[in-house]
Amino acid sequence: MPHSTERRLQWLKRLTLAGTVLTALVILVGAWTRLVDAGLGCPDWPGCYGRLLVPDNEYAALRHPDVPLEPFKAWVEMAHRYVASFLGLIVLSVVALGWSLRKRPGFPGKVSIALLIVILLQGAFGAFTVTLKLWPQVVTLHLLGGLSVLMLFFWLHLRIRLSLTSRTSFPINHISTSTSDASSPKTINVLWVIGVSALVLQLALGGWVTSNYAGIACQGFPTCNTQWWPEMDISEGFHLTQTVGPNYLHGQLHADARTAIHMMHRFGALLLGIVLLALWWRYRTAASVGRALMLVLIAYFVQVALGIANVLLWLPLWLALLHTAGAVALTLSMEWAFWCWKRQPSQQSIEVNDLKAAQVTFTHCSK
Known part of the structure; x- marks a missing residue:
């Protein structure tokens, strides 16, 4: 494997693991926001009373006189948005780093694109959660979307980790290109x-x-x-x-x-x-x-x-x-x-040339 490719894969491995952990955190912060009744702490989106930081009471009263500012709830809601925005940057970084590898056999390029699409939809659901005033259908879809992002990040991490393991544990010519996942x-x-x-x-x-x-x-x-x-x-x-x-x-x-x-x-x-x-x-x-x-x-x-x-x-x-x-x-x-x-791997599907690849897959899953 060329050194630049391996380095990219190593970075993708770290980023997807960080994305998995951060997504779990975003879900928990979202739950906290909902449980302390801060989901409408900011009446607009993406800012809070038109600002990227929570404003003072005087400015908020001028902007939305019908929605009195509650600073604690507003900061909770904005904290959720800040963390979610940072998660979006990680998704963009993953897509950008993996773009040159998208045609490489075994690289999960489609998964990274699916992740980008879902995170964009999540942003839309986040906006609708506020503008539709916690409409239950949107809130539920927003939660399911967050779990979908979590699963895509984790799946992407597993695929990249397996790709690195299978290519560094033994010479590449021992693996047939049709068995990049090391199993049928x-x-x-x-x-x-x-x-x-x-x-x-x-x-x-x-x-x-x-x-x-x-x-x-x-x-x-x-x-x-x-x-x-x-x-x-x-x-x-x-x-x-x-x-x-x-x-x-x-x-x-x-x-x-x-x-x-x-x-x-x-x-x-x-x-x-x-x-x-x-x-x-x-x-x-x-x-x-x-x-x-x-x-x-x-x-x-x-x-x-x-x-x-x-x-x-x-x-x-x-x-x-x-x-x-x-x-x-x-x-x-x-x-x-x-x-x-x-x-x-099933015994019937393991060919002689793919035996080591199958062993790597089994070890990878057993860790």
């Missing part, structure tokens, strides 16, 4: 489709819970408001064409609708647990995949415990933030498990 392509099976779909559904339900302020709509666990099947208004709780215009801070739905959202989130957690257990049972004897799925199960059970604690303790700020961190950990662990399964 695998067709996605039904169990993985169900597992990923169940996780996405549960993440979306979690976003819908928080955007509609339904976290403590149910008191008590395992019952809800002392009932196993409480009064619920499912049609109103999942009415996706809510009116655009009202201020959705603290939510607009009535109690039964919020109860329905909360209960569906509980049922989604149960469904996800069953699917994850099935996945683990199916691959428990496959060394690296089984260990990765065990990590997923640990993250899942910790997340369930955090969810229960949030209900019983009435959603304290620190615990709600931990629940968001748990969603991040669950997402990354599931992606890691899928990576390990996707890269697990």
